[in-house]
């Protein structure tokens with residue numbers, strides 16, 4: 589059914605279409621969390637995309653009339669957003685991360701990690717010297733590794749993932765960002781495909797959703813690959829193994845930064861002696877820790893027995 593059928597008066601300007609979409613999304617009880625956090629921004633994203641207008645268009649465009657052909661494209665996008673519960677980013681095929689645009693589709697998660705904020709500040713004050721080698725473990729679309737490559741122009745970046753589908757998207761983004769000379773992908777289950785390589789910095793947004801959170805996730809999340817979300821009962825199956833193996837892939841002064849979201853509570857409970865440093869975010873987000881190669885080595889016995 590068309591989202592516009594019940595409209596008493598059809599919107600005529602870009603602004604009125606954005607407002608209409610926002611109202612419809614609120615009425616439909618959509619979930620926002622894949623690039624926007626409210627109905628207005630979600631509607632704005634779709635309307636600007638439908639009209640091939642840039643995301644930073646000024647407010648003057650709100651009064652611009654919408655042609656019947658343009659209205660049909662907007663309505664179709666609104667319908668799909670409501671009826672299929674597809675996140676806007678899958679409808680537009682693009683997402684922004686750390687100030688850069690990425691091509692995405694349902695083979696990868698929609699980029700949204702708070703790690704973007706850390707990259708934009710070059711992980712200051714946590715990194716003493718700029719890393720020359722970076723691993724984005726569990727790269728998905730490649731957003732973290734590619735953003736790191738932009739912010740650390742001297743670094744070589746490896747992007748790894750167990751999903752060949754995801755790596756196809758990451759490779760496309762490496763090319764779009766013209767980073768083929770410094771960024772490459774590796775097919776790898778955790779570190780298995782990376783041989784004995786060591787890195788100055790490993791950044792990872794791995795699967796970390798626990799079974800209870802997974803069962804209660806809004807429909808929008810079910811369009812994302814489950815392999816990118818689920819990680820056992822407590823959400824830590826992947827992270828436990830990562831903590832055990834990461835030390836073997838970090839240089840002496842190396843640093844590991846990992847997002848575990850809500851599973852941070854379970855991690856703290858499991859390893860009370862490990863000095864995870866929980867990083868803070870101005871733009872929101874939580875559950876991202878930093879640990880050094882030295883600390884990983886010191887606490888290795890705890891990781892082995894977990």
Ligand SMILES: C[S@@+](CC[C@H](N)C(=O)[O-])C[C@H]1O[C@@H](n2cnc3c(N)ncnc32)[C@H](O)[C@@H]1O
Nearest residue numbers: 699726727728749750751777778793794795816
């Ligand atoms: C939460 S998504 C993160 C994607 C991307 N880094 C981002 O922030 O948008 C997790 C990714 O981990 C990958 N993954 C899951 N299990 C893995 C494993 N054992 N080894 C390597 N990658 C894995 C999934 O394919 C998925 O692309």
